[in-house]
Amino acid sequence: MNENNSSRNRIVLIAAVAVIALCLVAAVSAAIGGVAGFAIGRNRQTIEIQRTLTPDDSRRPNQQTPIPGLPYVPVMPDDQMPMGPGVMGMNGAMIREVVADGPAANAGLQAGDLITAVGNKKLDQGLTLAEAIAAYKPGDQVEITFRRSADEQTVTVTLGQHPDDAAKPYLGLTFITMPMRQTPGQ
Numbered sequence: 001m002n003e004n005n006s007s008r009n010r011i012v013l014i015a016a017v018a019v020i021a022l023c024l025v026a027a028v029s030a031a032i033g034g035v036a037g038f039a040i041g042r043n044r045q046t047i048e049i050q051r052t053l054t055p056d057d058s059r060r061p062n063q064q065t066p067i068p069g070l071p072y073v074p075v076m077p078d079d080q081m082p083m084g085p086g087v088m089g090m091n092g093a094m095i096r097e098v099v100a101d102g103p104a105a106n107a108g109l110q111a112g113d114l115i116t117a118v119g120n121k122k123l124d125q126g127l128t129l130a131e132a133i134a135a136y137k138p139g140d141q142v143e144i145t146f147r148r149s150a151d152e153q154t155v156t157v158t159l160g161q162h163p164d165d166a167a168k169p170y171l172g173l174t175f176i177t178m179p180m181r182q183t184p185g186q
Contacts, residue, residue, distance in 0.1 A: 091116065091122070091123055091124045091125075091178060092114045092115050092116040092117075092123045092129070092146075092147075092177075092178050093114070093115045093123060093128070093129035093175040093176070093177055093178065094112065094113070094114050094115075094175060094176050094178050095109060095110065095111050095112065095113045095114075095115065095146075095173050095174070095175050096111060096173075096174045096175055096176055097111055097173060097174045098110060098111055098172065098173045099172040099173060102160065102170070102171070102172020102173065103157050103158055103159055103160045103170060103171055103172045104144075104157060104171050104172045104173040105172060106157075106158075107144065107155040107156065107157040107158075108155055109144065109146065109155065109157070109173065110148070112148070113146045113147065113148050114146055114147045114148075114178060115129055115144055115145070115146045115175070116145050116146060116147060116152070117143075117144070117145035118132035118133060118142060118143075118144060118145075119132070119142055119143055120143075128177055129171075129175055129177070133159070133169050133171050134168070134169065136159055136169045137159070137167075137169055138159055138160060138161040138162075138166065138167070138168070138169050138170065139158065139159065140158070140159050140169065141156050141157070141158050141159075142156070142157050142158075142159060143155070143156055143157075144156075144157050157171065159171060160172060
């Protein structure tokens with residue numbers, strides 16, 4: 001009888017260890033799945049925000065193919081690149097392409113311009129160009145502050161309707177977010 005109790009205790013102990021191990025595996029799997037789901041969702045959200053501002057690049061002929069992992073920088077003469085004095089280290093969105101006859105083109109924005117503010121809000125770690133434009137609606141007139149070479153300029157852009165969703169604002173350009181780092185003296 002003592003032997004039966006000993007065997008029963010071993011079986012109960014093995015079952016308890018198995019249940020605890022399964023619970024630990026389930027908890028770790030849920031945590032990993034949650035982190036992966038968050039990362040994928042965050043990436044898709046960023047892509048979706050960018051799509052509210054730009055048409056699908058696959059529809060454009062003769063576009064340059066970006067190198068994976070590196071930002072696309074427009075091809076332009078060196079003297080037009082926005083990297084002169086007073087521009088290095090600026091926060092903002094560098095225009096990589098302007099859609100012909102779009103709101104940005106009609107306002108005079110060009111590839112290589114560095115957009116630093118929308119309305120009275122500066123672009124920084126807390127506010128991207130996509131988020132700033134999404135706060136408006138089609139037909140709104142918005143002041144865009146930008147740098148071309150070392151010169152700061154402001155233009156007024158009348159936002160259009162997004163080709164994929166008429167309720168969303170459309171600036172008509174593609175851009176890359178410039179590093180959001182603190183510049184000396186700020």
